[in-house]
Amino acid sequence: MQNDRISILFQGMRDTLPLILAAIPFGILFGAAAISQGLSAWTTMAMSLFVYAGASQFIAVTLLASSTALPVILMTVFIVNLRHMLYSAALMPHVSKLKQWIRVPLAFWLTDETFAVVSHRDIVKPGAPGWTSYYLGSALAMYGNWVLCTWIGMTIGQQIPDMTNWGLDIALIVAFVAIVVPALQQRADWACAVTAAVTAVLCYDWPNQTGLLFSALLAIAVGLMLDPKTAAKQAPHHE
Amino acid sequence: MSNSLFIVGMVALTFIPRYIPFLLAGKIALPQWAKRALHYVPIAVLTAIVSQASLIQQGAVQFDIANHHLLAASVSFLVALTTRHMFLTISIGLVVFALARWLL
Numbered sequence: 116m117q118n119d120r121i122s123i124l125f126q127g128m129r130d131t132l133p134l135i136l137a138a139i140p141f142g143i144l145f146g147a148a149a150i151s152q153g154l155s156a157w158t159t160m161a162m163s164l165f166v167y168a169g170a171s172q173f174i175a176v177t178l179l180a181s182s183t184a185l186p187v188i189l190m191t192v193f194i195v196n197l198r199h200m201l202y203s204a205a206l207m208p209h210v211s212k213l214k215q216w217i218r219v220p221l222a223f224w225l226t227d228e229t230f231a232v233v234s235h236r237d238i239v240k241p242g243a244p245g246w247t248s249y250y251l252g253s254a255l256a257m258y259g260n261w262v263l264c265t266w267i268g269m270t271i272g273q274q275i276p277d278m279t280n281w282g283l284d285i286a287l288i289v290a291f292v293a294i295v296v297p298a299l300q301q302r303a304d305w306a307c308a309v310t311a312a313v314t315a316v317l318c319y320d321w322p323n324q325t326g327l328l329f330s331a332l333l334a335i336a337v338g339l340m341l342d343p344k345t346a347a348k349q350a351p352h353h354e
Numbered sequence: 355m356s357n358s359l360f361i362v363g364m365v366a367l368t369f370i371p372r373y374i375p376f377l378l379a380g381k382i383a384l385p386q387w388a389k390r391a392l393h394y395v396p397i398a399v400l401t402a403i404v405s406q407a408s409l410i411q412q413g414a415v416q417f418d419i420a421n422h423h424l425l426a427a428s429v430s431f432l433v434a435l436t437t438r439h440m441f442l443t444i445s446i447g448l449v450v451f452a453l454a455r456w457l458l
Contacts, residue, residue, distance in 0.1 A: 130440075133444050155357065158357050158361065161361045165361060165365050167368075168364075175364060185360055188360075189367055192367050192368060193367040193368075196367065196371060199368075200372065201395050201399060202395065203371070203372050203375040203376055204375040204395065205392045205395035205396065206375075207376070207384070207392070208379075208389075210375075211379040211380030215377075218373070218376040218377065219373065221376060222372040222373035222376045223369055223372070223373075225372045227403065231396065231400055234400075235440070282423070282455065284407060284423075285422075285426055285427075285447065285448065286448060288407050288408050288423060288426070288427050289443060289447030289448060289451075291400045291401075291403060291404045292427055292430045292434055292443060293440045293447075295396065295400045295404070296434035296443070297438050303394075307394045308398075310398075311399070311401035311402040311405065312401050312404070313405075314402070315402035315403075316409050316410070319406050319409075319415070320413075327399070327403065327406065330405075331402050332398075334394065334402065335391050335395060335398045339394065342390050342394075344390055345390050
């Protein structure tokens with residue numbers, strides 16, 4: 116039993132590897148950027164250790180450097196991170212069986228990457244045992260990598276080349292493609308994906324990733340409208 | 355506001371939205387339409403992320419062959435559609451990207 120859990124934990128880590136690769140340049144850049152913008156070493160590490168929200172951390176550092184008012188920064192951080200509420204909601208059926216105390220670290224470690232990997236497992240192996248171990252494996256690997264890369268960026272970031280233009284983010288793109296495509300099974304799934312893809316490009320320049328949030332919400336609404344189960348229930352009303 | 359207070363504020367504002375649904379899971383019964391909506395969350399959000407990450411380069415839409423991210427994403431999309439194999443999809447996507455960078 117214990118061995119099973121550990122092997123599932125490692126599975127979660129292994130399945131997250133491409134996404135870890137994609138995150139490395141950004142972790143290093145964050146550490147280096149925070150220091151060069153005048154943040155103390157403590158504040159920089161505290162952000163990665165206790166806030167642990169990549170995009171929000173970058174925005175906070177950028178806004179701090181432009182001496183934006185702190186309440187405005189906090190509001191922006193909140194808006195950027197709202198997308199994660201969708202992830203958390205989507206995982207509710209799994210979490211409902213868990214004890215309350217474990218839900219706290221699971222929520223803290225919820226990222227785009229871990230959500231993607233965990234959802235994929237759900238699609239290809241629905242009801243597979245060891246959900247929590249798998250989640251923790253993915254989350255701990257992402258978290259450890261993020262903290263380590265922040266520290267590397269902070270200490271030797273000025274001496275190493277900027278890796279963000281190496282294109283390692285391609286690993287995240289192709290991994291997400293590999294994760295989403297098997298989920299496209301019905302017409303409603305496809306309509307949802309096409310809506311998300313088109314809308315996200317149309318509103319890419321909206322501030323604070325609100326374009327992402329808006330296109331996701333719109334795509335979910337489109338999926339829901341075409342959903343065979345909700346449509347079946349509504350059909351008698353229309354006829 | 356001190357640095358520590360600022361960090362505490364950031365922790366609260368990023369953690370609370372992630373945690374509220376987890377806290378409520380099992381305590382509230384979601385209506386049927388909401389349960390169905392959750393099915394579309396991964397498709398919607400991950401596709402939106404992929405779309406922006408591959409089509410937007412240097413802050414503008416780049417819809418041509420010189421966009422290596424888009425090329426690799428398109429090829430991996432086709433591989434995923436035909437094989438549904440995760441490792442193959444990722445590997446071929448990465449190889450196409452590397453080749454495009456060095457050759458094109």
